[in-house]
Amino acid sequence: MAKSGDTKSFWERMESIDRRVIFLILLVVVAIPLVISVGVEIPPTAPVIEAHEAVESLEAGDVLMVSIDFDATSAPELIPMLESVLRQAFEKDVKVVMLGHIAIGLPLGHVALEEAAAELGKIYGVDYVDLGYRPGYVAVMIAMGREISDVFATDYQGTRLADMEITRDLHSYEDVDLLFGFEHGAVIDYWVRYVQARFGQRMTFGTTAVMAPDAYPYLQAGQIEGLVGGLKGAAEYETLIGVPGMATRGMPAQEWAHLLVIGFIALGNMGFFFTRRKRRRSAAEAGQA
Amino acid sequence: MGSLGTIIGTWLAGFLTLAILSFLYKDNPFYKLAEHIYVGVSAGYWLIYVAFFDVKPMLWDTFVTETGAEKWIILIPGALGIIMLSRWFPKSAWLSRWPIAFTVGVGAGLGITANIQGYVMPQVAATILPVTGMNLVSLNNLVLMVGVVTTMLYFYFSKPQRGVLSWTAKIGIVFIMVSFGASFGYTLMARISLLIGRLYFILADLLHVIG
Known part of the structure; x- marks a missing residue:
C-alpha cells in the first residue's frame, strides 16, 4: 500500500x-x-465553392488537367475530393488529362480515374488519358508550356499522344482550360510560381489539411481560383456535387x-x-x- | 464479393494497417515487418518508375528515334547523369561536381525569377489593399496589413526592440502565434483524417461492419 x-x-x-x-x-x-453513422450538416465554405465553380465553369470538350501530387500517406484526405472532381468533370463531358509528380501516388489517381470513367461510360484516349509520371517537377512543368509531347511523348501505357483523340491537339497550357492539383507537399508552390505566374494557367487545388495554411496566401492573392482543404474540404465538395462519400461519412x-x-x-x-x-x-x- | 486477388489484397492491407498501428502500444516485430515491407516496396517501385518512365523514354528511346542534332544533344544530359555516379568512387568523386553545379545553376536561375514573379510580387500586391469605410472587407484588409507589417518588424534585428518597435513586435508575435495555432489545428485535423481513413477501411472493406 x-x-x-x-x-x-x-x-x-x-x-x-x-x-x-x-x-x-x-x-x-x-x-x-x-x-x-451520425449525420452532421456540412455547409460549404467560400474556398471550396470557388474550386467547385472553377470546374463548373468548364464546358463540354474543355480540358481539365489533373495532377496527382500525393501518395498513400495522404490518400484518405485527397482521394475523396479527387473522386468528386472527376465525377463532376465527366458529368459535364469535360476531358480529363491526368499526370503526376509523385510516382508512387499515381496508381491511386489512376484507380480513381478508371472507376469514375467506368461509372460514367467514358472512353480512354477519347474522354480521358493518363500521361503518367516524369521526374523533375520544374523541368516538366516549364517544358509543358512549350510542348507537352516533348515531355510526355507517350501516355503511361506507351501510346503516342499523336495517336489518341484527346491528346492530338494538346500541345501546351494554351490547350488546358483548368488545372486541378491534388497536393500533399511543395509541388503546389511549383505549379503556382512556374506555371500560373509564367503561363497564366487557370488553376485550383485540393490539399491536405497540413498544406492548406500554406496555400491560402495564393488564394488570397488570386493566384489560384479555389482551395479544397483536407477531409473537411472534401466533404464540402461532396455536398456541392450532391454525392456524399467517405469524406461526408x-x-x-x-x-x-x-x-x-x-x-x-x-x-x-x-x-x-x-x-x-x-x-x-x-x-x-x-x-x- | 470481390475476386480472390481483391480479398487477399484487402486482408494483406488490413494486416499491414494493424501492424503499423500496433506501434502505438509499443515497438514489436509486426511493426518492424510492415515498416521494412513499406521501405522495400517503395524503393523497388521508384527504381522501376525511374527506369521505365525516365531513362528509357527520355534518354534511350529519344536517342534511338530522333534524328539530327536532337539525337546527339541527348548525350550531354546522359553523360552528366553517368558522371553523377562517380560519387561512388572516392578517387573520381570530384567529377560529380559538374552535374551538381549544372543542376544548382539551373535551379537557382529558375528559382530566382519564379519566386520574384510568382511569389514576392503577387503577395506584395495582395497586401496593398484598400481600407475604405467601416465594413468587414476593410477590417479584414486592415488586419492583413497590420499582421504583415508587425510580423516583419518582429524579424527586424538591426535595432534593439525598444519603444514603438517593441510593442509593434509584440503585436507581430500575436499574429505569429495565431498562425502557429492555425497550422497546428490543421495538422491535427489531417492526422485525425488519416485515422478516419484507416478505420473506415478496416470497418468497411475488411470487416464489412459499415456499408
Whole structure:
C-alpha cells in the first residue's frame, strides 16, 4: 500500500496518464460515429465553392488537367475530393488529362480515374488519358508550356499522344482550360510560381489539411481560383456535387475527435495550473534544504 | 464479393494497417515487418518508375528515334547523369561536381525569377489593399496589413526592440502565434483524417461492419 505522502491528486494522476490510454480513447471516439453513422450538416465554405465553380465553369470538350501530387500517406484526405472532381468533370463531358509528380501516388489517381470513367461510360484516349509520371517537377512543368509531347511523348501505357483523340491537339497550357492539383507537399508552390505566374494557367487545388495554411496566401492573392482543404474540404465538395462519400461519412468522427482533443488540451492546462502551486512549494522546500 | 486477388489484397492491407498501428502500444516485430515491407516496396517501385518512365523514354528511346542534332544533344544530359555516379568512387568523386553545379545553376536561375514573379510580387500586391469605410472587407484588409507589417518588424534585428518597435513586435508575435495555432489545428485535423481513413477501411472493406 502506498504511503499517504505518496498519494497523487486527481490532477497529478491526469498529468501522468499513459499515452496509450489516450490513443485508445481516440480510437473509440473515432470508430463509434463511423459505425453508427451520425449525420452532421456540412455547409460549404467560400474556398471550396470557388474550386467547385472553377470546374463548373468548364464546358463540354474543355480540358481539365489533373495532377496527382500525393501518395498513400495522404490518400484518405485527397482521394475523396479527387473522386468528386472527376465525377463532376465527366458529368459535364469535360476531358480529363491526368499526370503526376509523385510516382508512387499515381496508381491511386489512376484507380480513381478508371472507376469514375467506368461509372460514367467514358472512353480512354477519347474522354480521358493518363500521361503518367516524369521526374523533375520544374523541368516538366516549364517544358509543358512549350510542348507537352516533348515531355510526355507517350501516355503511361506507351501510346503516342499523336495517336489518341484527346491528346492530338494538346500541345501546351494554351490547350488546358483548368488545372486541378491534388497536393500533399511543395509541388503546389511549383505549379503556382512556374506555371500560373509564367503561363497564366487557370488553376485550383485540393490539399491536405497540413498544406492548406500554406496555400491560402495564393488564394488570397488570386493566384489560384479555389482551395479544397483536407477531409473537411472534401466533404464540402461532396455536398456541392450532391454525392456524399467517405469524406461526408467521416465528418462526425472528425467532429467528435476534435472535441475530444479540445477536452484533453483543456484538461492538460487545468492540471498544469492546479499543480503549479504544489511544484513551486516543493521547489522552494528543496531550495531551503 | 470481390475476386480472390481483391480479398487477399484487402486482408494483406488490413494486416499491414494493424501492424503499423500496433506501434502505438509499443515497438514489436509486426511493426518492424510492415515498416521494412513499406521501405522495400517503395524503393523497388521508384527504381522501376525511374527506369521505365525516365531513362528509357527520355534518354534511350529519344536517342534511338530522333534524328539530327536532337539525337546527339541527348548525350550531354546522359553523360552528366553517368558522371553523377562517380560519387561512388572516392578517387573520381570530384567529377560529380559538374552535374551538381549544372543542376544548382539551373535551379537557382529558375528559382530566382519564379519566386520574384510568382511569389514576392503577387503577395506584395495582395497586401496593398484598400481600407475604405467601416465594413468587414476593410477590417479584414486592415488586419492583413497590420499582421504583415508587425510580423516583419518582429524579424527586424538591426535595432534593439525598444519603444514603438517593441510593442509593434509584440503585436507581430500575436499574429505569429495565431498562425502557429492555425497550422497546428490543421495538422491535427489531417492526422485525425488519416485515422478516419484507416478505420473506415478496416470497418468497411475488411470487416464489412459499415456499408
